[in-house]
Amino acid sequence: ALEVRLASRPKGWPTEDNFEIAEVEIPTPGEGQILVRNVVMSVDPYMRGRMNDVKSYVPPFQVGKPLEGGAVGEVVASNAEGIAVGDNVLHGLGWREYAVLDAKHAVKVDPDVAPLGAYLGVLGMTGLTAYAGLLVTAEFKEGDTVFVSGAAGAVGQIVGQIARLKGAARVIGSAGSAEKVKYLTEELGFDAAFNYKDGPVAEQLAAAAPNGIDVYFDNVGGEHLEAAIDALNVNGRITMCGAISQYNEAEKPAGPSNMIQILAKRLTLRGMLVGDHKALQQQFVSEVGAWIASGELKYSETVVEGGVRQAPSAFLGMLRGDNKGKMLVQF
Numbered sequence: 001a002l003e004v005r006l007a008s009r010p011k012g013w014p015t016e017d018n019f020e021i022a023e024v025e026i027p028t029p030g031e032g033q034i035l036v037r038n039v040v041m042s043v044d045p046y047m048r049g050r051m052n053d054v055k056s057y058v059p060p061f062q063v064g065k066p067l068e069g070g071a072v073g074e075v076v077a078s079n080a081e082g083i084a085v086g087d088n089v090l091h092g093l094g095w096r097e098y099a100v101l102d103a104k105h106a107v108k109v110d111p112d113v114a115p116l117g118a119y120l121g122v123l124g125m126t127g128l129t130a131y132a133g134l135l136v137t138a139e140f141k142e143g144d145t146v147f148v149s150g151a152a153g154a155v156g157q158i159v160g161q162i163a164r165l166k167g168a169a170r171v172i173g174s175a176g177s178a179e180k181v182k183y184l185t186e187e188l189g190f191d192a193a194f195n196y197k198d199g200p201v202a203e204q205l206a207a208a209a210p211n212g213i214d215v216y217f218d219n220v221g222g223e224h225l226e227a228a229i230d231a232l233n234v235n236g237r238i239t240m241c242g243a244i245s246q247y248n249e250a251e252k253p254a255g256p257s258n259m260i261q262i263l264a265k266r267l268t269l270r271g272m273l274v275g276d277h278k279a280l281q282q283q284f285v286s287e288v289g290a291w292i293a294s295g296e297l298k299y300s301e302t303v304v305e306g307g308v309r310q311a312p313s314a315f316l317g318m319l320r321g322d323n324k325g326k327m328l329v330q331f
């Protein structure tokens with residue numbers, strides 16, 4: 001069976017050379033363990049951080065060892081009570097064809113309720129990030145004008161639509177291509193959207209939000225964050241969810257130059273980690289699941305076929321913006 005290992009740590013933008021595909025024996029499950037044949041896996045921006053040898057909220061990947069990350073697979077052997085051969089489970093050992101893990105680290109998922117990939121995206125980690133980051137971290141309330149960056153991505157497209165469905169006055173998104181911008185306004189019901197590559201974010205945001213914004217959901221950092229601080233109204237809130245514009249920078253990036261506005265406008269900037277919001281999972285799935293069923297909330301996925309061999313290029317493609325919605329690798 002194949003697995004993808006970290007061959008070396010990237011400096012700046014990663015390349016295929018930082019990954020190595022290795023052939024290993026199919027592992028045998030011990031007591032309380034299951035053997036899973038992965039069917040679909042996730043590639044996520046945070047994995048770039050784990051390629052660096054730095055202390056963070058998750059430990060770094062180890063050179064020469066397989067990478068890890070969200071995956072859904074079919075149980076092919078079980079030495080654990082409550083999980084049977086044929087069950088589908090969500091777990092944390094992607095980047096390999098077969099995974100052995102303690103059953104307590106697997107969550108059963110039902111392919112009749114939603115396609116397996118949805119448990120990695122809209123009904124999974126990225127969907128919960130959007131839900132909690134908007135409703136809890138940003139304390140969204142009806143009538144807010146919301147701006148979200150990375151708006152055509154897995155988290156961003158759900159943020160914008162939840163805001164719309166919960167009564168935002170106006171929802172604005174930014175993304176990196178004309179096609180994505182069109183998708184946001186024509187398919188997902190954003191009131192306005194712009195391509196951040198077309199010109200300064202501050203100017204484009206000011207034009208899209210003539211009355212300013214109340215919430216900024218930050219997936220990107222850098223120039224976007226600075227522009228949002230300029231555009232925020234008094235008592236505005238920022239969810240600090242991610243800063244993907246900076247993940248591949250080799251040097252420490254400069255901070256926003258307009259921090260003084262935080263006090264003048266009494267802004268709140270609050271960081272969030274999805275792992276702190278597991279208690280919301282059921283409420284989130286029932287609310288978002290109902291919107292999907294009624295057609296009020298749409299989502300897209302970009303699915304790369306070909307299994308683990310394609311995982312490094314799918315990951316690199318996601319960092320470049322090749323994806324619309326959740327980037328997945330199908331085995």
Ligand code: NDP
Pocket residue numbers: 044045046125126129150151152153154155156174175176177180196219220240241242243244245246272273274275318319320321322323324325326327
């Ligand atoms: P996405 O599906 O949004 O994929 C990443 C996207 O980032 C790309 O499609 C690309 O779209 C965009 N991007 C890449 N480089 C830049 C750049 N320089 N400036 C602006 N946009 C860029 O990923 P996710 O939805 O999974 O994640 C979105 C953000 O949320 C990330 O920052 C991630 O780290 C964060 N996150 C945080 C979590 C938490 O618990 N705090 C949990 C999950 C995600 P484009 O074509 O528009 O450039």
